[in-house]
Amino acid sequence: MKSLDVEAVKAFVAIADLQSFTRAAEALATTQGAVSVKLKRLEDGLGRRLIERTPRSVRLSAHGALFLDAARAFLSAHEQALSSLSHERRHFVLGIAAHVAGPEVPVLLARLNAHDPCLTIEVRLENSRVLLDAFDRGELDAAIIRREEDRRDGETLGPEHFGWFAAPRFEHRKGEPLRLAALSPACGVRDLATRALDQIGMTWTEVFLGGGSSAVDAAVAAGLATSVFSRRLAPAGTVDIGERFGLPPLPSSEIVLHSTLTDPKSKAALRTIASAFREHRA
Structure with missing residues (x-):
């Protein structure tokens, strides 16, 4: 046998x-x-x-x-x-950027739990800059975020490509400001959009929504505004309107994993996180 x-x-x-x-x-x-x-x-x-x-x-x-x-x-x-x-319980605090979290997150958490049943996982969802600051202060054991322009450290998990998405019926009249939905002034994806529009001299007006990402998704899906989304996370039923309205191309970014953990069990957990994320994206 x-x-x-x-x-x-x-x-x-x-x-x-x-x-x-x-x-x-x-x-x-x-x-x-x-x-x-x-x-x-x-x-x-x-x-x-x-x-x-x-x-x-x-x-x-x-x-x-x-x-x-x-x-x-x-x-x-x-x-x-x-x-x-063993009665040893360990606590793992993982930050995941709100604009990065997608359908792979449940797979990732299930994989972690199966890998180490004694591991209690706490997940925090925020924008990349807030999570990176929290990681630098030692409040997070690991963070999966969009790469910030001033940082080159971290393990690359994969590329991230963006587009201008809106409902198929969305209308934008030439000469009028582009109606743009955004999470908050601190959102890095918002900065990506407004910077691209400013560079080509296109005026825009912003719809500030206090309900978080779900409110932005709802406004875009309803045809009230457009917004920049990762191509893999655009709301269902929306389409890329960039070419149709002459909107500027958007630079790609990277998704990175930050961590300072060094002990073997924690490193194995990090490998599990990275592999689950890469596997789902592939």
């Missing part, structure tokens, strides 16, 4: 998540050679190739894709078995 080696399965999941033997070794605090040996041991034991490796890419084989969910479940059961003998 075949049995699974926990460390070998961990190596496989890390390689699958990070798509790199080097990054997997860093995340597991070991060497690239050791990761390769563990993967080979797992593949030999299963009699299946799990990872396809070329000079330019590392990706799951067909068998690896089938095995990945089961491997995660195996590691989760292993962690839960160990945690059943």
